[in-house]
Amino acid sequence: MELRQLAYLVAVAEEGGFGRAAERLSIVQSAVSQQVRRLERELGLVLFDRSSRRIRLTAAGERLLPEARAVLAAAEQTRRVAAEITAGAEGVLRLGAVHGPGDRLYRVLAALAELAPQLRVRLTRAAPTQRLALVRSGALDAAFVRGPAAVPGLDLLPLWSDPLYAALPAVHPLAAAADGTPLRLGQLAHLPLRLAPRTDNPPFHELVTAAWHTAGLAPPPPGPPFTTLRETLTEIADDPPSWTVFYQVSGLPPVPRVAYRPLADLTVTTSLAVRSGAPPPAVRRLLQALHLVNSPAPGRS
Template sequence: MELRQLAYVVAVAEEGGFGRAAERLGIVQSAVSQQVQRLERELGVPLFDRSTRRVRLTAAGERLLPEARAVLAAADRTRRVAAEIAAGADGMLRLGAVHGPGDRLYRVLAALADIAPRLRVRLARAAPAERLAQVRSGALDAAFVRGPATAPGLDLLPLWSDPLYAALPADHPLAGSGPSPAGGAPLRLAQLGDLPLRLAPRAHNPPFHDLVTAARRAAGPTAPAPGPPFTTLRETLTEIADDAPSWTVFYRVSDLPPVPRIAYRPLADLAVTTSLAVRSDPPPPALRRLLQAIHTVTPPC
């Protein structure tokens, strides 16, 4: 069974004859007659009564005509959806997500919904290395990643930068007026040289570890010395408040936790860049729509 055969059946039924159907379809009458006969043989039932001057549907033809129209309508819908997918207005975008400060990701998704309302987004959360691996394998179309400057086999498109923050004892001279939601004058690493730095092992987050380590090297002899390892933010902050003076560096993914005897200060010489990891192939239309949405929310780096 072919779609054109069903289209011929519908045309003959609506026009009342093979000749008029052929004129409507822009083909010769014999082609219409042959294809309808071939379909009748395949189905095993006659669709038209050809005994009169006007071709009429048989009982079987009357029953099957709505089915033929439904199949043709479904085929038309399939073509339209395919065209919209090719234009990036429909389909599925598989996107690796990252925790980030504020509601920037949600604003990007809202902008994307305005640009392409029928485009669905499937968010996947995983460790940074796993996100990059899934983009390489094709399991994800793209992924937000924070920190890395390079990713073998992928292109990293810088999107935006977020400041990093220091958490230090509230009674330290650099804490200023004491605890605050990361307000006050920004600090430089060189100013924190007398406080050991609590930093998680590189295996936990290689891009972030490398970023901070490179900044420490750039600070030279005034750079903070390594301190006890960072564990979790809450546990590390508690230890900074209760143990020997030290500090840690972090980026915000939510509101800063209120911890007694801890002050938060922004850092002047450290920021972390969020990029979109994509394959080096030409981006699919849905990905171009995502980039358009990102640029409406925040200018590119």
Template structure:
């Protein structure tokens, strides 16, 4: 069975004859007759009574006409949805997310809903390395990742930039300054997460230290911000670097100062090549959100 056969059948039923149906369909009458005859042979029933001057539906034809209209309506809807998906206004977008300041991700998703109301976003939060791997494998369409660099099988589309902060003991002389430079931290132990926990951010900080000409001694690894700040307050002098997720924390015996001359960029990790319509809508929403701050 072909969809055009159902279209011809419905046209004959509604027009009351093969000639009028052919004119409506802009094809020759013999093609309409041949295709409906093939449909009848496939179904094993007569759909039309051709014994009178006017073509009439048989009992089977009356019953199947309703179903044929439903099939054609469903096909039309399928085509419309497929067109909307191709335009990026419908479909599903699998997105790796992260914590961001001021509910930024939620606001971006609200912007996206205004741009493409029928586009379904399926957010998923994973560690940075797993987010990157999911985009490479095709498990995710895109992922927000901080400090991401382009690499084989991956592109980084920048969406926003945030400042970095240093946490160090409140009694340290640098705590008296409004901001701290990396070169001033050369002799203080650095608490940095292991590279496999967050490769992009680890590489960002180690490269920044190299450019600044310092190689600070390694302190205990960064675990969570809360645990690390508590350790800085209680243990031997050390420091860590972090980005704001919610409000900057206030911790007894810990000073938090801006890291002068250093920022962290959040990018949308995607597969190589021009982004499709849905990803373009997402990028527009992310940029709108960043511009509104």
């Protein structure tokens, strides 16, 4: 059974004859008659009474007519949805998410909803290396990631940068900065650094360690192990002097006896990781939303 056979059935029924149906369909009458007979043979039914000048549906034809119309409507709906997916206006965007800072992700999703109301977003939260692996395998369409400058098989599209902060004991001489001047890495070179293991977040670990080499400095002595940010900050407040480096997720953690200083010339870049090549339609819509969110408002620089 072919869709065109059902379309011919509907046209003949509505026009009351094979000739008028052929005119409506812009094909020859013999093609309409031939396809309708093939449909009748396949179904084992006579669909039209051909004994009079005006062709009429048989009882079987009357019963099947609404089904044929429903199938044709479903096919048309399938074509429409496919066109919307091709345009990136409908479908599912499988997106790897990243925590904070601020409300950027929510603003991006709101802009995307304005651009493509029918596009559903399925967020996945996972470790950075896993997010990249899921994009590379095709399990995710795109993912937000921090830190990496290059990943084989993926394109990294820089979106925005956020400052990095040093957390150190509030009583340490470097903790006070009346003018808010950022700390330079050289000022911290003598202080043991609590840095999360590379296995926890390779891009961030490499970003921090590379910063010392870029600045022409020897890395600081390793401090006690980094566990979680909250536990590490609590230990920094009470243990012998040490420090850690981090980026904001939901504001600076309010930990007693710990001070925060921004680091000079050291930021972490958030990028959108996509597979190399032309991005799929849903990702193109996401890029449009990101452009809207990142563009300055009218009248601002």
